Amino acid sequence: xxxxxxxxxxxxxxxxxxxxxxxxxxxxxxxxxxxxxxxxxxxxxxxxxxxxxxxxxxxxxxxxxxxxxxxxxxxxxxxxxxxxxxxxxxxxxxxxxxxxxxx
Numbered sequence: 001x002x003x004x005x006x007x008x009x010x011x012x013x014x015x016x017x018x019x020x021x022x023x024x025x026x027x028x029x030x031x032x033x034x035x036x037x038x039x040x041x042x043x044x045x046x047x048x049x050x051x052x053x054x055x056x057x058x059x060x061x062x063x064x065x066x067x068x069x070x071x072x073x074x075x076x077x078x079x080x081x082x083x084x085x086x087x088x089x090x091x092x093x094x095x096x097x098x099x100x101x102x103x
Contacts, residue, residue, distance in 0.1 A: 039047075
């Protein structure tokens with residue numbers, strides 16, 4: 001496989017000219033991409049600033065999620081049992097549950 005993820009023919013016995021052309025084309029494309037991969041410093045600085053912004057926004061979102069979840073847990077504990085009758089809110093001893101179930 002070459003750097004683009006495409007398979008390169010390696011059977012040089014069957015078609016030596018085709019294999020040589022494929023190898024030279026792969027070498028040409030590799031040298032062309034090496035030149036294209038050297039962006040100017042301003043482009044690198046812009047890209048770094050973009051990634052930093054994404055990172056900071058993700059961290060802020062995670063912090064907000066943590067706070068919101070903690071607040072929802074507190075609310076659920078406070079108001080979760082409000083609509084239930086008082087007998088349902090009290091834990092029933094295991095011995096009473098078993099004796100009523102077997103009666």
